[in-house]
Amino acid sequence: MPNFSHLSESERKAIVGFLYGESTETDVITEVTSIQNGKNLFVANCTQCHQPDDSQRPIKWGMKPPVLNGVSDWVNISQFKRILNMGPCYMPSFAAMEDKNKEDIYAYLSTLESSYQNVNYRTRRGCRCGMAMR
16 A cells, blocks of 8 residues: 555545545645655555665565665666566566656656666566665
């Protein structure tokens, strides 16, 4: 489930009321920037495997998916969308995700300080991915 911390208390209550079939209203309109939307989408869809930066907990199982801060240092937006659509190697496909949301995730990751290392890797199946491995 995505993070709803960007919503106000009245907006969260309105959602809960709606889910319980109550008649609720709110006059508050939340403006979410592309970068904030990208962060929310990243947390909801990517953090089970990927880390936004090196400060997070190390993954201790199987392959270590790349840390994605500064993704724009090694792939452009077209390549990023292609990676999300194809679900290379061990990654699921996000082809159903709207392009705008993919662009927002890319924009968020591009704002993070890069610790990119130019290291190619092979997966357990031997296929080559266009992303860096730590």
